[in-house]
Amino acid sequence: CLRISNDNYTTCSLTRGANVTKLRLYGYSTYQTAVALRSDGKVVVWGFGGSGQVGNGNNLTPNAPNSFLLLDKTVVDFSVSGYFGAGGGGLYCLTSDGQVMVNGYGAHSMDGDDDQESRFAPSPVIF
Numbered sequence: 001c002l003r004i005s006n007d008n009y010t011t012c013s014l015t016r017g018a019n020v021t022k023l024r025l026y027g028y029s030t031y032q033t034a035v036a037l038r039s040d041g042k043v044v045v046w047g048f049g050g051s052g053q054v055g056n057g058n059n060l061t062p063n064a065p066n067s068f069l070l071l072d073k074t075v076v077d078f079s080v081s082g083y084f085g086a087g088g089g090g091l092y093c094l095t096s097d098g099q100v101m102v103n104g105y106g107a108h109s110m111d112g113d114d115d116q117e118s119r120f121a122p123s124p125v126i127f
Helices: none
Strands: 002-005 008-011 020-028 029-038 043-047 076-081 092-094 099-104 119-124
Touching: 002 099, 008 092, 029 076
Parallel strands: none
Antiparallel strands: 002 008, 020 029, 029 043, 076 092, 092 099, 099 119
């Protein structure tokens, strides 16, 4: 992991032995969000969280990968929609029990319901 701040480059860690199996960075300019899936099924999200993209329960923007999303679930894969990391879009996690969880920007009912409100913590999509 590389952290860039005022043209200075420093390394950061996803914790030793994290064994990241999928890592994606989304966004542009000053709005960026990163998502990492570890081999143990834990998801770590950091960066821009103004519309719930980070899924930490609020709209804060953590600058380091220091919290897990969906502590009680094992994630097998994730995907995003829209302008994720650029102020919009949602993060979709497929769990080992076949459930789809979503957090992020809610416009156009991207979060699976009709209230069009952002989800600041992961919520199930009801099919």
